[in-house]
Every structure is written in C-alpha cells, then in structure tokens.
Amino acid sequence: MNNLAIALFFTAMLPAGAALAADHAGHGKVGMAAPAAASADREKKWKESLAKPSLAVGATFDENARLWLAEFQGQHLYVSYSDDRGVTRSAPVKVNAEPENFLGDGENRPKIVARKGVIYLSYTQGLAKPMSGDIRFSRSTDGGKSFSAPITVNDNREIISHRFDSMAVNGKGHIYIAWLDKREHSAAEKRGEKYNGSAIYYAVSDDGGASFRRNDKIADHVCECCRTAMAVDTDDYPVVAWRHIYDTNTRDHALVKLDGKMAPARISRENWNIAACPHHGPSLAIAADGVYHAAWFSNAPQQRGLFYAHSDDRGKTFSGPLNFGNIEAQPSRPYVLGLGNRVYLVWKEFDGERTAILGMDSADGGKSWHAPKKLAATADVSDWPMLIGENGRAFLSWNTGNEGYRLIEIIMGNQ
Amino acid sequence: MRRHGLLTALCFAIFSIAPAPVSAGQEIKPFVRGSYQKIVAARQGKPFVLNFWSLTCSYCMVELEMFKKLARKYPNLDLVLVSTDTPEEEKSVSATLAKFSLGKAEAWVFADSYTERLRFEIDKKWQGELPRTYFFGAKNNGVDAVSGKVEQDEAERWIAEQYGH
Numbered sequence A: 001m002n003n004l005a006i007a008l009f010f011t012a013m014l015p016a017g018a019a020l021a022a023d024h025a026g027h028g029k030v031g032m033a034a035p036a037a038a039s040a041d042r043e044k045k046w047k048e049s050l051a052k053p054s055l056a057v058g059a060t061f062d063e064n065a066r067l068w069l070a071e072f073q074g075q076h077l078y079v080s081y082s083d084d085r086g087v088t089r090s091a092p093v094k095v096n097a098e099p100e101n102f103l104g105d106g107e108n109r110p111k112i113v114a115r116k117g118v119i120y121l122s123y124t125q126g127l128a129k130p131m132s133g134d135i136r137f138s139r140s141t142d143g144g145k146s147f148s149a150p151i152t153v154n155d156n157r158e159i160i161s162h163r164f165d166s167m168a169v170n171g172k173g174h175i176y177i178a179w180l181d182k183r184e185h186s187a188a189e190k191r192g193e194k195y196n197g198s199a200i201y202y203a204v205s206d207d208g209g210a211s212f213r214r215n216d217k218i219a220d221h222v223c224e225c226c227r228t229a230m231a232v233d234t235d236d237y238p239v240v241a242w243r244h245i246y247d248t249n250t251r252d253h254a255l256v257k258l259d260g261k262m263a264p265a266r267i268s269r270e271n272w273n274i275a276a277c278p279h280h281g282p283s284l285a286i287a288a289d290g291v292y293h294a295a296w297f298s299n300a301p302q303q304r305g306l307f308y309a310h311s312d313d314r315g316k317t318f319s320g321p322l323n324f325g326n327i328e329a330q331p332s333r334p335y336v337l338g339l340g341n342r343v344y345l346v347w348k349e350f351d352g353e354r355t356a357i358l359g360m361d362s363a364d365g366g367k368s369w370h371a372p373k374k375l376a377a378t379a380d381v382s383d384w385p386m387l388i389g390e391n392g393r394a395f396l397s398w399n400t401g402n403e404g405y406r407l408i409e410i411i412m413g414n415q
Numbered sequence B: 001m002r003r004h005g006l007l008t009a010l011c012f013a014i015f016s017i018a019p020a021p022v023s024a025g026q027e028i029k030p031f032v033r034g035s036y037q038k039i040v041a042a043r044q045g046k047p048f049v050l051n052f053w054s055l056t057c058s059y060c061m062v063e064l065e066m067f068k069k070l071a072r073k074y075p076n077l078d079l080v081l082v083s084t085d086t087p088e089e090e091k092s093v094s095a096t097l098a099k100f101s102l103g104k105a106e107a108w109v110f111a112d113s114y115t116e117r118l119r120f121e122i123d124k125k126w127q128g129e130l131p132r133t134y135f136f137g138a139k140n141n142g143v144d145a146v147s148g149k150v151e152q153d154e155a156e157r158w159i160a161e162q163y164g165h
Helices: A002-014 A019-028 A037-050 A181-189 B002-017 B035-041 B058-073 B088-098 B115-122 B152-163
Strands: A057-061 A067-073 A076-082 A111-114 A118-126 A133-140 A162-169 A173-179 A199-203 A216-224 A229-232 A238-243 A251-255 A285-287 A291-302 A302-312 A322-324 A334-339 A342-350 A355-364 A371-380 A386-390 A392-398 A403-412 B028-031 B048-053 B079-083 B106-110 B133-136 B143-147
Touching: A019 B088, A037 A386, A037 B088, A057 A111, A057 A392, A076 A118, A118 A162, A118 B058, A162 A229, A173 A216, A173 A238, A173 A251, A181 A199, A199 A238, A216 A238, A216 A251, A238 A291, A251 A291, A291 A322, A291 A334, A291 A342, A291 B058, A302 A334, A302 A342, A322 A403, A322 B035, A334 A386, A334 A392, A334 B152, A342 A386, A342 A392, A342 B115, A355 A392, A371 A392, A371 A403, A386 B133, B028 B088, B035 B115, B048 B058, B058 B088, B058 B152, B079 B088, B088 B106
Parallel strands: A229 A285, A285 A334, B028 B106, B048 B079, B079 B106
Antiparallel strands: A057 A067, A067 A076, A111 A118, A118 A133, A133 A162, A162 A173, A173 A199, A199 A216, A229 A238, A238 A251, A285 A291, A291 A302, A302 A322, A334 A342, A342 A355, A355 A371, A386 A392, A392 A403, B048 B133, B133 B143
16 A cells, blocks of 8 residues: 555656656556646546445355355455355455455456366456556465465556456366457557557466466457456357447447357347447356356447347347346346256346345246346445356345345245 | 555645646535436526536546537537546546636536436436436427437537527
8 A cells, every 4th residue: 555655646746757657666567658647637546446445246156055255355355155155254365465456346346266176266456557457367276275376367468458357167177267458459559540449358277277378369349348248158168248349339249159160249239329338248148058148238229228138059149139127227237147947137226215136037048037026225335236056046146335245045936 | 554644645735736737716516416406407498518427437538628629619508517436536526627628617526425326316217327418408498318428510519509509
C-alpha cells in the first residue's frame, strides 16, 4: 500500500509525465507516452478504484461435494471450503503472498475449479493505468493447504488491458484460460492507426498448471469490457463465448470451440448497435448430453433484455432465442447451468426497493421452462449471481453486502 | 494505514495549490433518490439533454468531447451531466468537466452506492451501460434514450428541432 501511496504522491507533485514514475514504482515496467494532467487524474481515480472492496465470489464443488470459494480481500486472494454447503467454512488460505491489486467487480470475479484434489485459480490483476490488467493463475496440489506463487498467463507484458478471464479444466487436466487482450489495439495505436475493440486470446497448460504455452488469438474486434465464458465439451475441448463486434458497432455474441477446426459462430442476432461496451457478458454451459446452453443480455431497440438459446449441433446453430425476465425490472446478469436434461437460469431484477435473484428451470433441455420464481433478495449492493452443480443438483451462489455469502439449492418446478 | 492516509492527504493538498484546471466553483451536486425527479421538474417541459458518464468509461470521454463542441456551438443547450462515480471522486469529476470546458453544465455525481435504485428512478430499462443519454423534448414531448456514444449529427438534428437553430 505504501508503494502505491508514494507513487500517488509523486504523481500529484509532478504536473505531467509523472504517471511513468507510478508505473515504475508499481510494476517496474515501461509506461506509455506521458499523459496530460487530466489523464493523471484518471490514473489516480483508477488506483483508488482498485482499492474498493469486492463482493465477487468464485465458487465450485469438487467430486466429494466440498464447496470451494475464492474471494478478494484487500490485496490478497483467499480460498476456503465448506463441507456443509456454506454454513460453516474452513479458515481462508492466502493465495498470493505478495500483495496485488485486483479487478474484482462482477464481470471480473475470481475463477475456481477443484478437480482430482487440485485447486485451480485464475483472476485479473489490476495494473497502474486505467483499464489495464494481467491474467494470473495459481494452483494448489496439496488439497488447498497452500498455493503456488501466481504466474502471469498473458505473454504480452505491456501495461494495457488483459482482463475478463475465463477458465476451464478438461478431463485430461489441461487448463484453458481465455481473456480479452488489447495488444492489437496498442500496436495499432503505435502505428497511428485505429483498432476497433479488443482481441480475445487464450493459453493452455498441459503440465497441470506449472506453465502455460504461448498465447493464441481466438478473434479480433471483440467488445472490450464484457466477461468471457468458457465450458468444456464432451470431447474435452473447451468452448469460449464472448460479445463480439460485428461490422462497426453491432455487439452480439459469438462462440468457438478451441479444437483448431471450428470457425467462430454467431449465437445471437439482436443487432445491438452501440458505440460503447455495455459491461455485460454472456454465460455458457455444456450439459453432459453435449447440448450447448447460452444466456446473454441485449438492449437492441427491438430485442431488449435477457435471452436464452441452446444448440444441438455443437454451437453451429442455435434455437430461436427465448426472451426472459421482467423488462420493467432491470433484468440483468444472466447465468446458465446445464445438468443433463435439466437446465437452470438465474438473473438479477430490481423492483424499486430490492434486488432479487430470479430463477427458472427446464426439464427438457431448454425447450420449455417453468415459471420464474424469486430465490433470494437484498436491499443493498450485491454480486452477480452464479450457478454451480453438484451430483445433479443446482445451487445459486450469491454474495450480498447486507447478508453475506449464500448458497441456495434450486428445487425443480413450481413448488 | 495512518501513514498512507497522511500521504493521501498531502496529495490532495498539493493538488489544491498546484495551478488547478478546475474552474472556480462548479458545484457537483450529490445525485440521490429524488434527484432525477428534481432535474426534470426544474425544467418544466423545456428541452434538455441528460447524460450519464463515468471517469473509467473511455467512450464517455469521446462523448464529453462532443458535448464540449455542442456547448460552444449552441450556448442555449441545457446540458445536465451526471457522473456515476462516487462523491469521493468529486475532484476528478470536476477536473474532467473542466478539461472539456463543461464547467457551465449542471453537474451531479452518484451519491448512493446502491446504483440499481438510482437507475430504477431514472429508467427501469437502463442496465447501467455507459454513456447513456436522454434527450428530453420540449413540453415533455417524448424522451429519446441512447446507449453508447451519440453521433454528433444526430444530436445537432435534435438541437435544431428543439431550439430552432
């Protein structure tokens, strides 16, 4: 913290170009061109925002029904577990020994996977410049007692945006991480050219997370600030979904299987034309029967709100989208989970006084749905909802400022 | 932490004695429940533009640059700028508005961390994407909501319609 404070101090003292000092103090990396006073001010604001507490919690079950939770506290990521569905928890274990800044809003939650005794983590570290970050990875091979020193996964080390990570581990123990990356944007800027949006990249580790291979680009021109989503297909290849930029500013969704064969396919055609990034990314699940399930948000003039669709042909084509949620109640942050034929959706709504998590389910692979019902509510700030499955049962994982962390089982149908 | 606090305080002290770009006395009003209704009621059916922006939104900066040009070209334009940042960031907010020569616009900053509640009063159909701009026509004759950066020619068309330029 003191380093940051001193960096801020110097930033304030020197009228221009001082942000370079901040960068060196914080990360020992070469900064970009000297910014003007107003951008120094933006950097100061950015640094303050990095210190804000985060409500974002990453959650997963392992094979023994143990719940694993990852959350940011101050400048450390902590992991704890619960054997009674979140009622009591183990003492949290610190992941990063060296303090770091985190990007910990709901679009940037820490990702956690627990498989065969190994705990895998990915998250986005916040760097000194506005909207800049690095993708970090750590693992525990001793059942969560200790964690490896985090490594940076992106092999471009400019202080630019590498953010919005998603992670999946397949049956072979290969770890895939995808993220949004502004290296093309940065290179274009240096040539005096324009580059629309970000690129999306991924990297794979085939040594259990000791190291990651070189970064590969998935696609150019994707929406800059929306979460990415990843799920593993039944053939062990991961599938990545993101908000793409079609044409100049049509920001609908795309997905691709990272099998080296599939070309990115379009999930949605709302044709939302927006010269901005809505900070509202998709959710993707692949059920054991190989059906893909996707949920997303759009605010196109004719197609507003939340949408769900499924694909029976491995993402090549999707069913006509189902529009769900109460459009008069700010429906947002959809999350989908597929457990065989059973599919679950949760999302946020706000009724004027309280934020609720609504949920609905389908018993026929997403073809028909039971009526939505309210699963939980709060009267103040809250995290985005997420769903996790355990032995055929679905749970809502949700953290709120007032009530704290809650794990709520979703019971099928309309009881 | 105490030391850190002192350093932060020093930063602010130095900021305030440095030749500040902040124009003297642009009031940044706290935007709370009821503020939206106040903004609308105060205008009694006169045309105005209500824009929501944030310090961390790069498209918002491009849009503020456009508002700077519009404000210069159309001095009558009634512009209300609401930052969705926090009251703690008031100095950064006013410095940014000063940078874009928007010191004369009516300026507000979100002063309730429960932003869903603020957004609900403004527009139930707004999920927080920025920038978000509302064009209020004369005599409450329709409101156009735009998510994302507004095209300058569209804004000018609206101004011509409403203000007869």
